[in-house]
Amino acid sequence: MGESLLLVAHGSRDPRHARTVAALTRRIRSARPGLPVATAFLDFDPPSVPDGLERLARHGARRVVVQPLLLTRAFHASVDLPGALRRAPASLAVRQARVLGPDPLLTAALERRLHEAGLRPGERTATAVVLAAAGTADPEAAAALAGTARRWQRTGWRAVRPAFASGGTFPRTEDVVRMLRAEGAERIAVAPYVLAPGRLPDRIAAGAAAAGADRLGAVLGAAPELVRLVLRRYDEARAGALALTG
Incomplete structure (x- = not known):
């Protein structure tokens, strides 16, 4: 089998999470025929990362690029995953x-x-966006989210502000919606910056509804842009490995 791609998601007790990861995996396989693509999870769902690597080895893989399905380089990407990879065959x-x-x-x-939620392209300049992430205790990850919000705002939105769903991280989605309304935003859209459904995305949706947001986007899921990004990261990692060995 040679070269393989292992997608590693966070995992969740919510079965919608694993179903969404499976849908993304199918689209990646369709976009890159001939590339073996497998999945593993850091928590809750099987297989674990070591088990996923063991399966690939049993099927003849010799080289594996491990792609974290994570949006920021927080604890899971910098500590949990490297620790699991040290147990590879x-x-x-x-x-x-x-x-x-x-x-x-x-x-x-x-x-x-x-746009799928009903926001029209011409409404961009009058729309303030809440970029709602799951939450993090990592200051570097929080700073990365704030940077994403600033860069996205420069593309023509009235405003883009970060928010968080987890209890220990502020501001919350509903707080930012209300703040933007108080600042005079004509239209407010909430964009969940999360990969798959689960408890925290549900909390984002509840906060958007409670504060009266005008539009709520779906989770990123198996969006075609995500498929392209995963394969780009794979190609970057593979090119780096070849440069080191060549």
Whole structure:
């Protein structure tokens, strides 16, 4: 089998999470015929990362690019995943690709979801966007989200502000919606900056509804922009490995 791609998602008790990862995996396989693509999870869902690597080795893989389906380089990408990769079979050459964010393809996918939710292209300049992430205790990840919001605002939105769903991280989605309304925003859209459904995305949706947001985008899911981004990260990691060995 030679070279393979292992997608690693966070995992969730919510079965919608694994179904969404499976849909993304199918689209990636369709976009790159001949590339073996497998999935693993850091928590909750099987297989674990070591089990996923073991399966690939048993099927003849010799080199594996591991792509974190994570939007920021927080604890999971910088500590959990590298720790799991140290348990890879000795027969595998394993290379961890970069996390997905930040990247313009992610904001393109967010815009796709907002348009699917009913936001028209001509409403951009009158619309303030809440960029709602799951939440993080990592200051570097929070700063990355704020940077994504600033860059996205420069593409013509009235405003783009970050928000968080988890209880220990502020501001919350509903707080930012109300703040933007108080500042005179004519239209407010909430863009969930999350890969798949689950408890925290549900909290984002509840906050948007409670504060009266005008539009709520769906999660990123299997958006075509995400497919392109995953394969770009794979190609970057593979090129880096070849440069090191060549």
